[in-house]
Structure formats: structure tokens, C-alpha cells
Amino acid sequence: MRTRYIDAEIIKNTIKDLCIQANTILRPDVLEAIKELYRRESDGFAKNMLGALIQNADIARRDKLALCQDTGMVTVFITVGGDVFIRGGNITEAVNEGVAAAYEEGHFRKSVVADPLLRGNTGTNTPAIVHIDVIGxxxxMIAVMPKGFGSENKSRTIMLNPTAGSDEIVEFCVETVKLAGPDACPPYVLGVGLGGTMEQCASLAKKALLRPLNIASSKPHLAELEDRIKKKVNELKIGVMGLGGASTVLAAVVETTPTHIAGLPMAVNLSCHALRSASAVI
Amino acid sequence: MKKINTPLMENVIADLKAGDEVLLSGVIFTARDQAHLKLCELIGQNEDLPVNIAGQVIYYCGPTPSADRVIGSCGPTTSSRMDPFTPPLLKKGVKGMIGKGRRSSGARDAIVREKAIYFAAPAGAGAYLNGKVTSCEVVAFPDLGPEAMHKLTVKDFPLIVVIDAFGNDIYARFN
Incomplete structure (x- = not known):
């Protein structure tokens, strides 16, 4: 084994660049999914609104403006090789310094409060939520996902029975979107986490949102489930801004992980149409 | 598309129907959760408000800052969180609200009672709306940072009437 040294400063700068990128440049797969809906939409109002979303992405990129004023709380997924040694700091500090620098330089809204009851703003949009996996x-590898709370507030978890089938999974997705109704900026993306423990399926549901929307699960039974969820949820006909039309969801993305014989934990992380993430490998 | 101006006159409000698309121009005031809490505390204590809200329009928005522009990204936040604070503010004279999503039956009843109106702005398109704002200044609760009350001047701000003064609600099918 040869140790590879990575300076904390490099991690900080990478996080900063990724946060700015994610907040100002809409993911190409998300933009393409919106354009596809725009082409297919026949309802006049819905088509105009989808057109405004495409314009919004153009303006944000051109003027380096945030795609949405809710520049969110930042979740960071890091996968680090065991041979890596961080020099001149540690990962968590470097991430938070990078996030703080991005939100200052990018003129993003600082939306994080230090205490959920006292509600004083930290002024830096930190701390970020950091998930670290160690592999060989x-x-x-770094992926950042700034996510607003309009849609985070509508995300849900449930502990299903181990005998539950895909019908119950689809039903919980439908129920989640129905509860969100027009409030959380449809068309939505559903990140679905299945398995693990209660907290693990919740972070998995968010991590699922990293997968490009035009790529179905590599597991056939999950690809089929994704398709069913999308079709069933679209039957709700919520539409852009909740005003009808065919555009209720852009995609459903399902990820799974091993779980216990007695349960089937499930989480749906609901995302608005402004699904933002960016990633890099150092 | 109808063009309307603030402050909203009663006859203008009475002419608007749920589902109408309008372009709004004039002054509007941003306020979200914490500003609503503070305004309602002041109302409860019979204190003067830092802004005269009579006849005004409240926009549920916490914009991003900007170094070289009037304002940053400035789309609406979820309106339902402001529902409990809506009846006292309407009673105090607020005539219009802009946000996104549904309102509670309590908020809708207050809208009818006070002959007010609730609009939705394009949601998740804060950069697009940036171009519709011509001035921005903090006018109350600066300590709240992004949640401070801002006075915005807007030009042809695109809106849709969600709940009109007669209680018609384009989101009624979700209730």
C-alpha cells in the first residue's frame, strides 16, 4: 500500500467549486428531462411554465445566479480510498470551509440555523451534512447536493413489513406526492431508498437523487419499479405549479441496501424540479 | 393578460378571479416565517408595526443577496407555513399575498372576510424572476438576515390568482 496525500485545501476548493456549479448550472439530465416535458406538454399554461423553467436555467448559468433562492442545506457524499491521507486539516472541516466560501462568493442564501429551537443563523450556511464511505x-470522490426545504419538508419515511410488496412501495410514493400536492415545486423527482435501517434508507433516498435521471436502475426489478412509480404518480395529474397537465414527475430513482428479516425500511426524498448536484473525483 | 398595480384597490381585487394570470407592478414587501411571527407578536401586543402594511402586498420570499444587482434569486417560498399568521395580518389591512402552493381553510376564510387575494408566482424560477425586480431595500428586522423584510419594487411580476376575494381556489381539487 502506498499512501496518497491530499491537501485539505484541495478538498475545500473542490467543494466550493461544486457548490457554485450545482447552484447555478442545472444538471444536464434534469434540464433535458424538463425540455422533454416541454416538448410533450399540450396544456398551454403548463407549457409556458416549463418554458420559464428553461429560461430560468439559461439566466442562472449566464448571470451566475442561483437557480432558486433557496440554495438549501448542503449534503455531501464522500467516498474515500483507504490509501488516502488528508494533509493540513480534516475532511469535515475542509467541507465546511468549502461550503462557507461558496455561499459567500456565489452570493447564495445562508439558510442554516445553529439550533432548531433557538433559530440563530450560523451566517455561513454550515454545517453541511457529511456522509463518508471508506473503500479501497x-x-x-465528492458529490454535493444543495437542497431546499420546500421539497425536503415533504419527504417521508415508513417502516414497512418485510412481506410488503411493490404495490405498497408504489402506494407510499403516490401518497407522498399527493400530500405534497402543488406546494413543493412540481414536476418532482422521487429519490427512493429501500432497506437498511431507518436512518440509512433516508440517506440512501437522498443519495439516489445523484443518479442521472436518464439512467434506469441496473437491476431489472428496480428499473421496473421506477417505471411503475413514475406512471402511478403521474396519474395524480398535479402538473407544473399544481395546475394540471401531464407533468407531475420527471423521474423516480430507486436504490436498495441489505436490511433485517423483520423489516423493509423505506424513504422517499422528494425533490423539486430544481434538482441540484455536482460531483468530482480527486 | 391583466396588468395591476400596488397598492391593490378593492375594485381591482373584486375584478380578479381564481385562475387569472396577471402582471403586477409596484411595491411589495417580503416576509417569511420569522417576520410573520414577529409582526403577529407586535399585533398581539398592540404595538406599531415597523412597516405600514395597510393596503399592501406581502411576498413570501427570502431572496439571495447580490453584489452587483438589485437583488439575487427571488422566487416564492411555501405559503402554507404562513397560514396561522394570515388572519391577523389581513385584519391589519394586508390586501394581497404572493407565494406558492395551497392555503388552509382558515387562511381562505380570512381572505374572503377581508376581501383580500392570494397569488402564486412561478415556483423554482428565482433567477427568471430576478429581472422583474427594479429595487430592493431592507425595511424591517435586519437581524433576520435573509428573513428580513425587504421592500421590493417590481415591474410586470408574473402571477396567477390562486384564491380570489370570493373564496374560489384553483387548488380546491387537492383539499
Whole structure:
């Protein structure tokens, strides 16, 4: 084993760049999914609104403006090789310094409060939520996901019975979107986490949202489930801004992980149409 | 599309129907959760409000800051969180609200009672709306940072009437 040294400063700068990118440049797969809906939409109002979303992405990119004023709380997924040694700091500090620098330089809204009851703003949009996985090798992979709370507030978890089938899974997705109704900026993306424990399926549901929307699950039974969820939820006909039309969801993305014989934990992380993330490998 | 101006006159409000698309121009005031809490505390204590809200329009928005522009990204936040604070503010004279999503039956009843109106702005399109704002200044609760009350001047701000003064609600099918 050869140790690879990575300076904390590099991690900080990468996080900063990724946060700015994610907040100002709409993911190409998300933009393409919106354009596809725009082409297919026959309802006049819905088509105009989808057109405004496409314009919004153009303006944000051109003027380096945030796609949405809710520049969110930042979740960071890091996968680090066991051969990596961080020099001149540690990962968590470097992430938070990078987030703080991005929100200052990018003129993003600082939306994080230090205490959920006292509600004083930290003024830096930190701390970020950091998930770290250690694997073999000498690479460091980073994905940042700033997410607003309009849609985070509508996300849900449920502990299903182990005998539950895909019908119950689809039903919980439908129920979640129905409860969100027009409030959380449809068309939505559903990140679905299945398995693990209560907290693990919740973070998995969010991590699922990292997968490009035009790529179905590599597991056939999950690809089929994703398709069913999308079709069933679209039957709700919520539409853009809740005003009808065919555009209720852009995609459903399902990820799974091993779980216990007695349960089937499930989480739906609901995302608005402004699904933002960016990633890099160091 | 109808063009309307603030402050909203009663006859203008009475002419608007749920589902109408309008372009709004004039002054509007941002306020979200914490500003609503503070305004309602002041109302409860019979204190003067830092802004004269009579006849005004409240926009549920916490914009991003900007170094070289009037304002940053400035789309609406979820209106339902402001529902419990809506009846006292309407009673105090607020005539219009802009946000996104549904309102509670309590908020809708207050809208009818006070002959007010609730609009939705394009949601998740804060950069697009940036171009509709011509001035922005903090006018109350600066300590709240992004949640401070801002006085905005807007030009042809695109809106849709969600709940009109007669209680018609385009989101009624979700209730």
C-alpha cells in the first residue's frame, strides 16, 4: 500500500467549486428531462411554465445566479480510498470551509440555523451534512447536493413489513406526492431508498437523487419499479405549479441496501424540479 | 393578460378571479416565517408595526443577496407555513399575498372576510424572476438576515390568482 496525500485545501476548493456549479448550472439530465416535458406538454399554461423553467436555467448559468433562492442545506457524499491521507486539516472541516466560501462568493442564501429551537443563523450556511464511505484505493470522490426545504419538508419515511410488496412501495410514493400536492415545486423527482435501517434508507433516498435521471436502475426489478412509480404518480395529474397537465414527475430513482428479516425500511426524498448536484473525483 | 398595480384597490381585487394570470407592478414587501411571527407578536401586543402594511402586498420570499444587482434569486417560498399568521395580518389591512402552493381553510376564510387575494408566482424560477425586480431595500428586522423584510419594487411580476376575494381556489381539487 502506498499512501496518497491530499491537501485539505484541495478538498475545500473542490467543494466550493461544486457548490457554485450545482447552484447555478442545472444538471444536464434534469434540464433535458424538463425540455422533454416541454416538448410533450399540450396544456398551454403548463407549457409556458416549463418554458420559464428553461429560461430560468439559461439566466442562472449566464448571470451566475442561483437557480432558486433557496440554495438549501448542503449534503455531501464522500467516498474515500483507504490509501488516502488528508494533509493540513480534516475532511469535515475542509467541507465546511468549502461550503462557507461558496455561499459567500456565489452570493447564495445562508439558510442554516445553529439550533432548531433557538433559530440563530450560523451566517455561513454550515454545517453541511457529511456522509463518508471508506473503500479501497487512493481516490477521493465528492458529490454535493444543495437542497431546499420546500421539497425536503415533504419527504417521508415508513417502516414497512418485510412481506410488503411493490404495490405498497408504489402506494407510499403516490401518497407522498399527493400530500405534497402543488406546494413543493412540481414536476418532482422521487429519490427512493429501500432497506437498511431507518436512518440509512433516508440517506440512501437522498443519495439516489445523484443518479442521472436518464439512467434506469441496473437491476431489472428496480428499473421496473421506477417505471411503475413514475406512471402511478403521474396519474395524480398535479402538473407544473399544481395546475394540471401531464407533468407531475420527471423521474423516480430507486436504490436498495441489505436490511433485517423483520423489516423493509423505506424513504422517499422528494425533490423539486430544481434538482441540484455536482460531483468530482480527486 | 391583466396588468395591476400596488397598492391593490378593492375594485381591482373584486375584478380578479381564481385562475387569472396577471402582471403586477409596484411595491411589495417580503416576509417569511420569522417576520410573520414577529409582526403577529407586535399585533398581539398592540404595538406599531415597523412597516405600514395597510393596503399592501406581502411576498413570501427570502431572496439571495447580490453584489452587483438589485437583488439575487427571488422566487416564492411555501405559503402554507404562513397560514396561522394570515388572519391577523389581513385584519391589519394586508390586501394581497404572493407565494406558492395551497392555503388552509382558515387562511381562505380570512381572505374572503377581508376581501383580500392570494397569488402564486412561478415556483423554482428565482433567477427568471430576478429581472422583474427594479429595487430592493431592507425595511424591517435586519437581524433576520435573509428573513428580513425587504421592500421590493417590481415591474410586470408574473402571477396567477390562486384564491380570489370570493373564496374560489384553483387548488380546491387537492383539499
Amino acid at each position: 484505493g487512493d481516490k477521493l
